[in-house]
Amino acid sequence: MEILAYGVQADERPLLERAFAGRHGLRCLDVFLDRDTAPLAAGHPAVSSSVNAVLDADTLAVLAASGTELIAQRSTGFNNIDLDAAADLGLTVARVSHYSPYAVAEHAWALALAVNRRLTRAATRTREFDFRLDGLLGRDVHGMTVGVIGTGKIGECFTRIAAGFGTELLG
Known part of the structure; x- marks a missing residue:
């Protein structure tokens, strides 16, 4: 599976690359996921977002229309995601369950x-x-x-x- 990771910081990149090596393809972007950057996810069934992403209904609609099925948030918080809109669009949303x-x-x-x-x-x-x-x-x-x-x-x-x-x- 090809994963597109948005808002990847320099210190995160090697960790993500190591985690997915040999298992999934990974493309890292330094831009945050929002309505304007969502079209970059075309053809990626999974995206990874940061807490700075704006995943409102419009952004989620663009992702769903371009073939995205899974959004994996790299934080425990998810107040930036319209969960009702995600459910209506059939998108699965995952997040970090806890930090140390x-x-x-x-x-x-x-x-x-x-x-x-x-x-x-x-x-x-x-x-x-x-x-x-x-x-x-x-x-x-x-x-x-x-x-x-x-x-x-x-x-x-x-x-x-x-x-x-x-x-x-x-x-």
């Missing part, structure tokens, strides 16, 4: 620590050979109260990391 909750929680903590320790400002100053500390001091995370909204799989991982820092937790 550890990866998401760790990334959230990385961002929180970067804000607390003003890492972006520090990196900018360092590139400019400005090594002053004023305006760069953060606060100890240890002893802080951390509120977590949403205590599912990701929230649980996030709170375990927070506990490791010695925080008080609210969920």
